[in-house]
Amino acid sequence: MSRGTTAIINFDNLRHNFDVLSEMAPGKLVLVVKADAYGHGLQQIVKALDKAECFGVATIDEALLVRKVRKNVRILLLEGYLDENELKVAIENHFDCVIHQQQQIDLLQQINCKGKKLNIWLKFDSGMNRLGFSEKEFQDAIQLMESHEAVDELILMSHLASANLRQSNFTEMQAEKFLKFHTNQQLSLSNSSALLHGNHLKDEWCRVGLALFGVSPIETTMAEDYDLKPVMRLQTNIIAVKDIKSGESIGYSQTYIAEFDMKVAIIGIGYGDGYPWSLSKSAYVKINNQKAPIVGRVSMDMMAIDISEMKDVKIGDSVLIWGDEDAASLPIEIVAENANTIPYVLLCQITSRVHYQYVNQ
Ligand SMILES: Cc1ncc(COP(=O)(O)O)c(C=O)c1O
Structure with missing residues (x-):
């Protein structure tokens, strides 16, 4: 007899959740797989999600692990690069990068990208007060990135603080602030909670983590309320x-x-x-x-x-x-x-x- 302490990871349920979320999201999905795919095993999860277009991770090491098993998929560094070395690794490996502060723009200006281009996700702080440009700084950052020779696609993004609460108008307020800057760029605002709540934007890149693993992030609700299955x-x-x-x-x-x-x-x-x-x-x-x-x-x-x-x-x-x-x-x-x-x-x-x-x- 063994101790038997085992996490059984069910790929049928994972793919079921991916299909449910893809159906809900009118735009595209960033599948957030940081922290070892929320404890499910990063490389195994990434390999199983062969229909995914883009994975989101927190660190350069996580991004490299994903690249090892998925050569062509988009990989988004959710905190961007933190120094010159990380930026070089990001360019080499075609990682999409969040830029959330001036220091990252400065690094991009200083480095020779050798003709290579990056997809940049420019982050606005709409109320989370964690990462992102302020209202004062964001417009200038957009203009700079739109005309930057090393930038391929530009996506505007922000992060929601309270989408998991059932009674809150904070999400609406954040979305309103964020959309003021929008002209014709691609957008990314929602996490799992906003998507499950139906608070997402038309045609945005929804960044979903917890829901993909068949767990509800919304208070007092269960995964099965949204037809999700625990992985x-x-x-x-x-x-x-x-x-x-x-x-x-x-x-x-x-x-x-x-x-x-x-x-x-x-x-x-x-x-x-x-x-x-x-x-x-x-x-x-x-x-x-x-x-x-x-x-x-x-x-x-x-x-x-x-x-x-x-x-x-x-x-x-x-x-x-x-x-x-x-x-x-x-x-x-x-x-x-x-x-x-x-x-x-x-x-x-x-x-x-x-x-x-x-x-x-
Ligand atoms: C920037 C960002 N976007 C999206 C997510 C995904 O959030 P969730 O797991 O609630 O879908 C996270 C997770 O913490 C995040 O930090």
Whole structure:
């Protein structure tokens, strides 16, 4: 029997989500695959999405990993190049680059592009207050880039701060500010939330990450509300079964005291695999579609679950941590809510000792 802690990545569901999102987006998609494709495995995901036109990544290293497996696809550096060396690598490898500040324009002016051209995504700060030119600076930056000999396509972009909230007019306000600069350029504003909400612009490049992996970024909603299917199923095995007497404690710091005689299973996943320690209370996993509450603190490699009500549960049985779109499902959106976090964090913090299995390739 193995510990069995495995992330099963379902390519059928990935391709299903790609088709659903392509149908929703009237323009084109940038598939955001930074942070190891939100914990799903960068190169495997990129290879599977053979209909994709453009992938978005955060770092030059991620961009190079994508280029290794996809020679001709567009790869967008979402923070652009950060120094001269990165700019040279970007030119060599035909990366699309975000330019969000003057220092990047200066680098482009200084360097000899040797006749090569770049696609530039010029970023406006419409209210996120993270990256992007201010209202004062943006018009000049557009003019400069439109007439720059090293610029091939110019796309105007901005990033939304609150598209995931159900009650907010901030997205509208950001879009209004952004569109003031628009004449005839290509645009890119929406993320997954804006697209799923139907708040996207006509003909823009929507930059979708979380939704591609079959998870809803919008508060109080689930992936299935948008016909999306979770790409990851995280599972583990039962590694021990114990009888606990009423009054005995379970786990570190004795935070859980049994109120009656009970049966617990010890399962092979803990915070050393990326499972949140904060889920020591109020959360559950599933065995054969039945809820098994977590009892006591999550430890580094294991945690205890209450199986008192379950019949025929034994060492080696499989335990669902999150995922699946059928009746046995335990949506990651629910796990995140119980852990007082967001699904993005749960996916990104899965650690390297978790095994990955790719199915329906
Ligand atoms: C600039 C930018 N665009 C798009 C995205 C995709 O966002 P989401 O995963 O919510 O679709 C991100 C993700 O953080 C981002 O930083």
